[in-house]
Amino acid sequence: QTREGKLQVELARTAGVEVVEVHTQLRQKYDPRTMIGRGKLDDILLTLGRHELDLLILDPSLSPAQARVLSELTPVRIVDRTMLILDIFAQRAQTREGKLQVELAQLKYTLPRLIGRNSFMSRLMGGGTGGRGPGETKLETDRRRVRERIDRLDKQIDQIASQRAIQRQKRKDRRIPVVSIVGYTNAGKSTLLHALTGADVLMEDKLFATLDPRTRRVRYPDEEEIIFTDTVGFIEDLPPDLVRAFRATLEELEQADLLLHLVDGSDPGNDFKRLQVEAILDEMHLAHIPRFTVYNKSDRMPVLPAAETRDLYVSAVSPPTLVPLVDRILTFFKKKRPRHDPKRTRLETKRTRRPPAKAAADGAVLE
Template structure:
């Protein structure tokens, strides 16, 4: 099979296997698969759901269905077939032989997206490890990892790439090295988290299903220009920025990779370190696309991942980190839907309807986050020497000073009595000045 570049014309097929349970219905899965293809620059010329009563070991689909896929490819002049499901290496090879076209499955497609989107050295390490794990059983196919000049991660390569043939020993050696490097990354991350835990500034982590609007909200709140396009998986590497809230001088806002249904196991493992950032948060903001018909199923996916990470207790379903639901894309809802959801939101103080695009509801959202972060603040009565001007100034800048007055004379001169509200973290910072 020749290389397929961005802009390739593709037929997307979604197998609906009778014996398999799915989180989303077939229509939603097909729409998501088309979104994934678009995210990597593939032109979807036609898409279809194919019911699979009995899985064929050699091709997954029945012979007649394979003929129908081929006919669609001929009609639409498609050079690529995307199967929204897991294909065994044999199924993939046999389908390519039958269809005379390149075939990639869901895992391969997501790996392509991850390969293109991963921006940091850590992200690239994680993607490469996941790709090698996937590639081990597909050595009949050429790939470009260990010697590439540019392009994607193996299936949808581009000009300038060098094709080499890799053997299992080479892959195992490379995977061993990558795991060591990633272990170092995890240790470094743990140290950074520990430092931030001692640090003064609270962390707000944005989580949510892919394309829910996390990056747009991140940009709106921080003024940053993180990639925020209407694409699945627009963000892969966690991005952090400082934000100022009414009662918090500085907080760290963290934008994380979007979650998705049926994430291939190789990717769950490879991106664990990235998602672990969430476990260090003081507040989690679950950004939801309320205009999506599958919003409820998407929420279930996100909560499942948070449970896997240990944020939510698997037995009682209680989160040990406060979770605020930002009901995003409010501007896309019709009047009836708004009214219906507004009634539900009114009964839960941790649900805030917002539009990250128009700014609607963001004042209430910021107030809620601010209240959560300062909920543990308590009042301190401090007596400081007037000579400790730096500490006094710090209290005015970082705490909520309720009262300040003269407190007589001390050994170092005049004293000031200050009543101030501080969170435990802020008091820790003050204490270490």
């Protein structure tokens, strides 16, 4: 399988789909009507009939016209890449904010595909994978009702964004530095947040195990306080509607004083994923924020790079490996503090009496 094919299979399994067979096609350009071409479609139809399957997942995402044509040519429900990711997000959303954001993204993606009560909509977004969230009855309503719902959701999410802005301003007024953990999905961000702060977060070896952001404030010795946050994991070709819907969540990154770019060091394809995340950060205009690249899962790496590298290698499940990371974070903020700041003076005088290696173990979670 290609890298894209493996990712799509992993997404499908994360959504709870049993993958029976994978078809790959190399084309110079996509077929404008069916994306995959009639010959490949005939092969897929034979596979669907032979195994008596009831779901066809296509990558990449379909245009409304392609989805409509394929729904007329196939006897099963169709889910494309965007719908599959939205389905995973719908399963993962736990908070009211997360559920609103997923529903908004689903409705905006559905609106141009909403053509009435016909086989297209029932096959495309019927119950099960790809149809969670707003629900089948909502997706079968007319365009006017869908637009009204989108308007209401936009207003509610705007309120959430305003509330988050107030919270960020309070942090800024208190001059508490913020460290945001970013990275490709399944890099171990939630596990690292738990290791650094003791936060009670979901930790699973699955794509998009965490959807709702978590924020925890930790006080280290010498009155040094730091707020750690994590957010939804990145992935290549993340649907634009999803990025827009989660703007209230992603705006948290804009206020970060430091980004920890977490990379799965045990993943053979981590260079590609690291570059993907860096490109997304650039697109979000976050390249100006200082950034540490941290390679996680060092316990699964056969060989660690030379010690002189600027990158950090940790295992979020092994607290001793986090000591250099915490010490570098504390040093970073100490250097940023004005020289006349009394907190900096206390930190410099007291640090000489405390071994840096104790930094990771000395933090106290405040919230």
